[in-house]
Amino acid sequence: MPTEELENALRNALAQAAADIQHPEQARQRLLQHNYRPGSRHRRLGAGITAATAASAVVLGLSLTGVLGSAPARSTGTIRTVAFTLVKHANGTATLTINLNVLLDPSTLQSDLQQDGIPALVTTGSFCSSEPVPAGIQQVLAGPKAPPGAARTFTINPAAIPAGTELSFGNFQLSPGAETAIGLIDTNFYTCTSTAPTTAPPPGADAMVAWHPGSPQTAAAKAAARRSLLERGKIVTRR
Amino acid sequence: MDWHTHRASEREFDCFAAEVSDPLLRTAHLMTGDARDAEDLVQETLLRIARRWNRVRFMDHQAAYARRVLVNLVLHDANRRSRLRAELRPQDGAADAADESAARALREVDDLAEFRWALAQLPAQQRAVLVLRYWADLPVAEVADILGCSEGTVTSTASRAAARLAETLAHSSMPTT
Numbered sequence: 001m002p003t004e005e006l007e008n009a010l011r012n013a014l015a016q017a018a019a020d021i022q023h024p025e026q027a028r029q030r031l032l033q034h035n036y037r038p039g040s041r042h043r044r045l046g047a048g049i050t051a052a053t054a055a056s057a058v059v060l061g062l063s064l065t066g067v068l069g070s071a072p073a074r075s076t077g078t079i080r081t082v083a084f085t086l087v088k089h090a091n092g093t094a095t096l097t098i099n100l101n102v103l104l105d106p107s108t109l110q111s112d113l114q115q116d117g118i119p120a121l122v123t124t125g126s127f128c129s130s131e132p133v134p135a136g137i138q139q140v141l142a143g144p145k146a147p148p149g150a151a152r153t154f155t156i157n158p159a160a161i162p163a164g165t166e167l168s169f170g171n172f173q174l175s176p177g178a179e180t181a182i183g184l185i186d187t188n189f190y191t192c193t194s195t196a197p198t199t200a201p202p203p204g205a206d207a208m209v210a211w212h213p214g215s216p217q218t219a220a221a222k223a224a225a226r227r228s229l230l231e232r233g234k235i236v237t238r239r
Numbered sequence: 240m241d242w243h244t245h246r247a248s249e250r251e252f253d254c255f256a257a258e259v260s261d262p263l264l265r266t267a268h269l270m271t272g273d274a275r276d277a278e279d280l281v282q283e284t285l286l287r288i289a290r291r292w293n294r295v296r297f298m299d300h301q302a303a304y305a306r307r308v309l310v311n312l313v314l315h316d317a318n319r320r321s322r323l324r325a326e327l328r329p330q331d332g333a334a335d336a337a338d339e340s341a342a343r344a345l346r347e348v349d350d351l352a353e354f355r356w357a358l359a360q361l362p363a364q365q366r367a368v369l370v371l372r373y374w375a376d377l378p379v380a381e382v383a384d385i386l387g388c389s390e391g392t393v394t395s396t397a398s399r400a401a402a403r404l405a406e407t408l409a410h411s412s413m414p415t416t
Contacts, residue, residue: 001394006338006401007373009345013354014374020267020351027278034282036252036289044329082387105387107287107311192294 050217079112088116097153098180102173117158119166127170127181128192134165134184141167143183152180252292256285259305266306269370270313272359280316284309306375306395307385314363314386337402344405357407365400372397 012049050166079086083102086109087095094116098104106122121128140161143154161167161184168190170181263284267277288295291335298304348354358366364386371382372393383390 002398002401003338003342006342006345006398009342010369010373010397010401011376013345013348014269014370016348017351017358018269018374020355021265021268021274027264027274027281030278031260031264031282031285032253032257036256036286093261107308108315111311111315113359155413167331 055141081108084109086112092117092157092159094118094156094158095153096156097151098171099151100179106169106171109169113156113167118156119158120169121159121166121185121190122169122171123192124171126192126194127172127183128168128190129186130165130182130186130190134162134186136160136162136165137182137184140184154182248292248296251296254343255288255296256303257390259302260285262302263305263309265374267313269307269311269355269374270359270363270366272355278368280309280312283312286383303381306371310367310371314367338398341398341401341405344408345401348408354408359405360401361400361409365396365403368396369400369404 018150035122067233076090078088083099083104085095085097089095096113098109104122104124106124110120110122113122135198140157141154142157143152156167165184166187168181168183168185172181258279263281264277267280268274271277271280273349278377284305290306295301295304361369367386368382371377371385372379377385379390379393383393388396
């Protein structure tokens, strides 16, 4: 453990170094004047990050001349962390394995999925869903079902994700172990609940939660699911 | 959400961005050593939070959440996440003598640009520990939670990073511009 003397020396040196930084006000104004509305273009301000991604992109044979915006997508490859592994295949699909014994950082998984062209909303301790439920989950997602506590492996086909929708991943720590709920949601309208689904839903019930590709959902089942969510826990609505 | 509620939400986000942008910029600059990288990272942080604003606005510790998003971006850009836990290993052996030497070297720093350059030479995760622990002044437990390691690993990494920082300052070959 660092000595108190060392810790004080570090605090003083870092405080002085931070206070000495010359650019904050101009940079701050640029940041505050940026348009952060969803859908607005993200203009890269500097070369540092773009240069770092350029180095890897050149290896993959991609051209980055004049690129502005988010980091270029991977063509293939594996991202491996303690909590999950994401493999992008040459045919455009991706295989995601989630280790349910490790606490998942939702922003990291979400960022990596988006980098692979998979629009996603990843949450921990809550699950977001839309009413009506967008159709097509069976074309987007395939995966074996395993007992709670095991790893979950899914195959994702980003090309099948309908326009205006994204995948919703909700990670819960349940008493027998962790579990992940997955569904398709309308990007502009969804509700989130902090109450974890306790069991995998029977066909037609709790239609907004799909542990794996679910069965067709009737209007009555959707309405029942909506009532169930409203009764069970806090719902945050975004319009 | 009606128009008035939407505008109120936008104003809330604007206030939040104004409040956190300066500390986020300084954190990012300390962690990357580069002003432009710092701006890019903070812009990306604010963009991600804006996209999720309708959830983030209800959080109790929005600034802490923003800092966590920023740190994850820095470490993700360093492309070392898969090796992060392997590099953040507990260190055994007596470290007090090294700590005393490092403390002395840090007290003698008189060129802050050189100090920031030396800081930028550290591996990303060592920089993260120093900045979060001794500039953001976060408790060991919170730093451990952000970085996904044990508290013991945070303290030992801090010692190791400080020793490496002192050694870099002692043999400084910072490029001149």
